[in-house]
Amino acid sequence: MKKVLSVLAVAAMLCLVGSVSRAQDSANGEKTFKAKCAVCHGADAAGKPAMKSPSIKGKSAEDIQKAISTSPKHANLKSLTPAEVKDLAAYLATLK
Numbered sequence: 001m002k003k004v005l006s007v008l009a010v011a012a013m014l015c016l017v018g019s020v021s022r023a024q025d026s027a028n029g030e031k032t033f034k035a036k037c038a039v040c041h042g043a044d045a046a047g048k049p050a051m052k053s054p055s056i057k058g059k060s061a062e063d064i065q066k067a068i069s070t071s072p073k074h075a076n077l078k079s080l081t082p083a084e085v086k087d088l089a090a091y092l093a094t095l096k
Helices: 002-036 061-070 072-077 082-094
Strands: none
Touching: 002 082, 061 072, 061 082
16 A cells, blocks of 8 residues: 555656656746747737738747748747756747
8 A cells, every 4th residue: 555655656756756847848948939039929929910020829849940030030049958948838839
């Protein structure tokens, strides 16, 4: 019985650590978004049609990296690290 409880306790701790980590990723991504993306894509990431900036809500890290690396409009973002792109995607995934 003690062994089962120990295993459950460890599993619960891992879940908690994972959710705290995702929250931190999202918080870091929000900072990056506000500093580098919101001007063109809007405060809610819904895009700005007048600027021909698309919605980026819910985009994956892969989609974001592709857009950054292929679009001349994103030249100032090429310095983002893979971790920053991942954090940005974590934040965009929270937007509905």
